[in-house]
Amino acid sequence: MKDYQQAAKVLRDTNLRQGLYDEGAVLMEGVLVNLHGEKHRARRGLENKVFRRGFFSHYEKDVFPKTLALGIAQFVSVGGGGVVAFGLRALINLACDLAGVDRPQASQSETDRLLSLMRAFALGTTLAHSKDDRDKVRQQVSEALSAFDVEFLQPSVERRMSLIRQVEARGGEEQDLPRDVLTVLLRNEDQIELDDAQLVREMAFFVVAGAQTSIHSLVHVMHEIFTWSDNRSERIETLRTDPMLVQRCVHESARLHPSSPVAVRRAECPVLLPTEQRVETDEQVTIDLQSANQDEKIFGSRASEFDPNRQFDKGISPYGLSFGLGMHACIGRTLAAGVTPKPDTDPVDHQYGIIALIASALLKNGVRPDPEQPAEVDAKTERPNWGRYPVLLGSNPSSNPH
Numbered sequence: 116m117k118d119y120q121q122a123a124k125v126l127r128d129t130n131l132r133q134g135l136y137d138e139g140a141v142l143m144e145g146v147l148v149n150l151h152g153e154k155h156r157a158r159r160g161l162e163n164k165v166f167r168r169g170f171f172s173h174y175e176k177d178v179f180p181k182t183l184a185l186g187i188a189q190f191v192s193v194g195g196g197g198v199v200a201f202g203l204r205a206l207i208n209l210a211c212d213l214a215g216v217d218r219p220q221a222s223q224s225e226t227d228r229l230l231s232l233m234r235a236f237a238l239g240t241t242l243a244h245s246k247d248d249r250d251k252v253r254q255q256v257s258e259a260l261s262a263f264d265v266e267f268l269q270p271s272v273e274r275r276m277s278l279i280r281q282v283e284a285r286g287g288e289e290q291d292l293p294r295d296v297l298t299v300l301l302r303n304e305d306q307i308e309l310d311d312a313q314l315v316r317e318m319a320f321f322v323v324a325g326a327q328t329s330i331h332s333l334v335h336v337m338h339e340i341f342t343w344s345d346n347r348s349e350r351i352e353t354l355r356t357d358p359m360l361v362q363r364c365v366h367e368s369a370r371l372h373p374s375s376p377v378a379v380r381r382a383e384c385p386v387l388l389p390t391e392q393r394v395e396t397d398e399q400v401t402i403d404l405q406s407a408n409q410d411e412k413i414f415g416s417r418a419s420e421f422d423p424n425r426q427f428d429k430g431i432s433p434y435g436l437s438f439g440l441g442m443h444a445c446i447g448r449t450l451a452a453g454v455t456p457k458p459d460t461d462p463v464d465h466q467y468g469i470i471a472l473i474a475s476a477l478l479k480n481g482v483r484p485d486p487e488q489p490a491e492v493d494a495k496t497e498r499p500n501w502g503r504y505p506v507l508l509g510s511n512p513s514s515n516p517h
C-alpha cells in the first residue's frame with residue numbers, strides 16, 4: 116500500500132494488529148508495540164503516566180542540554196569522529212532515563228556495556244530484515260537480555276522498590292520517586308499482568324525504541340543537511356542560527372527516511388482494506404511507509420526531494436507517517452521531533468525535539484563530512500541505514516586563511 120491516505124487509514128484500523136515483530140519474538144513478545152486491543156490499552160495507559168504534559172518539555176529544556184553539552188565538548192576536543200557513535204552516547208542516556216535503567220557508575224565503560232547490549236536488542240527488533248543467520252541472532256539477543264537483567268535491571272528494580280516502600284509508608288507522597296517507565300510498572304496502580312521476564316523485555320524494548328530509531332534519524336538528517344548545503348555556505352550559516360529550520364530539516368528527513376520502510380499488520384478478522392482488497396483472518400498487510408511518505412498527491416510533484424521549506428496542507432504531518440498513527444503512534448514523538456510549529460510559535464520556548472537539538476549543536480560546532488573517510492551504509496540489515504558516518508568538527512581548515 117503506497118497511497119498516503121489509504122496507508123493512514125490502515126494504521127488506524129483496530130481490526131489489524133501489529134505484525135512486524137513476529138520474527139523477533141525473543142525480544143518483542145508481549146512488549147507494548149506488539150500488544151493489541153485491551154492489553155495494549157492497559158499497558159499504554161499505565162506507561163503514559165510517565166509522559167504527562169510538561170514531561171518532554173522539562174526533559175528537552177532542563178535535562179538533555181546538560182548531557183548534550185558534555186558530549187559535544189568532548190567530541191569537539193578530539194576534532195570529531197563517528198556521528199553514530201557520538202549520537203548513541205547521548206541517546207542511550209536519554210533512553211535509559213525514560214525507561215528507568217540506572218547507571219550508578221556514570222562511567223564510559225558502563226555506557227559502552229549498555230550500548231553493546233542495546234545493539235543486540237536492536238538486532239531483535241529488526242530480525243525480519245536481518246541478513247544474518249536468524250537463530251544465531253536470537254541466541255545473541257537472549258544472552259543480552261539475561262545480562263541486562265542481572266547487570267542493570269535488577270539493581271534498578273531494587274532501588275525503586277525501596278523508594279516505593281518508603282513513599283507508601285509515608286502515605287503516598289510521590290516527589291521522591293523517579294519519573295520513568297520502570298517505576299510506573301513496578302507500582303502498577305492499574306494492576307496489569309506483567310511477569311519478570313516480560314518486564315525485562317519491556318525495558319529492553321524501551322531502551323532500543325528510544326535510542327536506535329533516534330540515531331538513524333540523526334544520521335539521516337545530517338546527511339541530508341550536508342547534501343542540501345553542499346557549496347551553499349549561506350545555507351549552513353542560516354542553519355547555525357535558525358533552530359526552526361533545523362527542526363524542519365529533521366521532519367523532512369524523517370519523512371524521507373522512516374525508521375522502518377514498512378509497517379506490517381495482521382488481520383484479527385476478515386477486513387476490507389481502503390484499496391477494496393479483502394484480507395482474511397491472520398493474513399498480513401504491508402504498508403509501504405517510504406512510498407506513502409512520498410505520495411505526490413500529498414507532498415507535491417517533488418515529493419521525493421529533500422526540501423525543508425516545503426509547504427503542507429492543513430492536517431498533514433511534515434514527517435508523514437514516520438512516527439506511526441493510531442494505537443501504536445510513537446509515545447516518544449514529541450521528545451524526538453518536538454512540536455510542529457505554528458505561524459505564531461515563539462522560538463524561545465518552542466519544543467524542537469532532541470534530534471534537532473543535537474543537529475543544531477553539531478552545526479554550531481562546524482560539523483562537516485570527513486573527506487578522508489566516506490560514510491558507509493549498514494551492511495547487516497536490509498534497512499537503508501548508515502552504519503558509519505565520520506565527521507570533522509571545529510574550525511574548517513579550508514575556510515581558514517592561516
Ligand code: HEM
Pocket residue numbers: 133135147148149159213321324325326328329332369373374378379436437438439440442443444445446447448450451452470
Ligand atoms: C526519531 C525517533 C523515533 C522514530 C522515527 C520513532 C518511530 C516510531 C514508530 C514508527 C512507531 C510505531 C510502530 C508501529 O506502528 O508499528 C513507534 C512506536 C513507539 N515508539 Fe517511537 N520513534 C522514535 C523515538 C522514540 C523515542 C525517543 C521513544 C522513547 C520513549 C519511543 C518509544 C516508542 C514506543 C514505546 C512505541 C510503541 C507505542 C505503542 O505501541 O503504543 N520512540 N515509534
